[in-house]
Amino acid sequence: MKITRVETFAVPPRWLFCRVETDDGLVGWGEPVIEGRAETVRTAVHELAEQFLIGAEALRIEDHWQLMTKGSFYRGGPVLSSAVAGLDQALWDLAGKAYGAPAHQLLGGPVRERVRAYCWVGGDEPAQVSEQITAQREAGFTAVKMNAAGRTGRLPDGAELRALTARAEAAREALGPAGDFAVDFHGRFSxxxxxxAVRALEPYGPLFVEEPVLPEYTHLLGRVASATGTPVATGERLYSRTEVLPALQAGVAVLQPDLSHAGGLSECRRIAALAETWDVVVAPHCPLGPLALAACLQLAFCTPNFLIQEQSIGIHYHGGAELLDYVVDREVFRFHEGHLLRPTGPGLGVEVDERAVRAADGRARPWHNPVWRQPDGSFAEW
Incomplete structure (x- = not known):
């Protein structure tokens, strides 16, 4: 079974899909994208496909991963790692279809029958947290995540801390003692x-605080992790085992690899195994589309140290399309009391609506994250 064609589709709201076809008619799908750099990743996907995949045996997944990540003198980084990630997802999708089994079955079989998921509330400039959490609770969710702050200084002042704790108090009140909320710092603070900020949040018992420092300061992460009993999470901007190792050494409690950024199902499976040796749980990052989420679920169902799954249905970044617009059977992503059930379909377990994808290709308007500035005109982290 040889690979004959690789196609990419840039679709609303801000996603990139890849389609890998073989000479016997099987097709695998993946989602290689960096938010705001979809066209750059798209070019990388086709470069890798032409160099390493076209004409090759489709089921040599690990060999393809090795060549795509190491076959060039200059390697790594978010763009190349994301291109590899989507192609790797598509190869696992192909393998599952060839063997008639979900990818998680090929990776050792399921260790659970459902996975807990959480929703985003609050937006970039957190507001109406209580109302949004109440709506999610009524929909059956028991966990949410919100940003710690909007545009802020590197060293938050008293008013910013009071606003943060007021939102945390509102979240705790809306969720009750049994619910969970996580707080994403987005690296906005020093x-x-x-x-x-972490110490101010402690009385409200967040599930975890995410990315309290920027990834380039991972060597300083231990100062935060050792100073609080609140679990510290990071990983969405780390792209390999070697990049997550310093975070593990710093004492993080939750690792958040992104299956569309960190080398796909192959590398994230290894990242999860590495995390297990540090007694760390994984909560895959996934504010993306249906194929990224499907790949996350395949990892979740075969990973003992899995915690909770991010998902983007209804997230504030989306506009013009939703995750379910590109799948045939929406039941795969139907929530059951805040959980997703184990997919039993082959490969990634989701059937892509190819007609909808082809019709949407090219309709996505370029998406870039906001660029923020402080009141004095200097750059502010988004």
Whole structure:
């Protein structure tokens, strides 16, 4: 079974899909994308496909991964790792279809029958947290995530800390003692600022605090992790086992690899195994589309140290399309009391509506994250 064609589709709201076809008619799908750099990743996908995949045996997944990640002198980084990730997802999708089994079955079989998921509330500039959490609770969810703050200084002042704790108090009140909320810092604070904010949140018992420092300061992450009993999470901007290792050494409690950024199902499976040796749980990052989420679920169902799954249905970044618009059977992504059930279909377990994808290709308007500035005109982290 040889690979004969690789296609890509840029679709609303901000996603990139890839389609890998073989000479016997099987097709695998993946989602290689960096938010805001879809066209750059698209070029990388086709470069890798022409160099390493076209004409090759489709089921040599690990060999393809090795060549795509190491076959060029200059390697790594978010663009190349994301291109590899989507192609790797598509190869696992192909393998599952060839063997008539879900990818998680090929990776050792299921260790659970459902996975807990959480929703986003609050947006970039958190507001109406209580109302949004109440709506999610009524929909059956028991966990949410919100941003710690909007545009803020690296060292939050008293007013910013009071606003943060007011939102945390509102979240705890809306969720009750049994619900969970996570707080995403987005690297917007300095280490000292993160320490102030994390300590202020402690009375409200967040599930975890995410990315309290920027990934380039992972060597300082231990200062935050060792100063609080609140679990510290990071990983969405780390793209390999070697990049997550310093975070594990720093004492993080939750690792968040992104299956569309960190080398796909192959590498994230290894990242999860590495995390297990540090007694760390994984909560895959996934504010993306249906194929990214489907790949996350395949990992979740065969990973003992899995915690909870991010998903993007209804997230504030989307406009013009939704995750379910590109799948045939929406039942795969139907929630049951805040959980997703184990997919039994072959490969990634989701059937792509190819007609809808082809019709949508090219209709996505370029998406870029906001660029924020401080009141004095200097750059502010988004």
């Amino acid at each position: 280490v000292a600022g993160a320490l102030k």
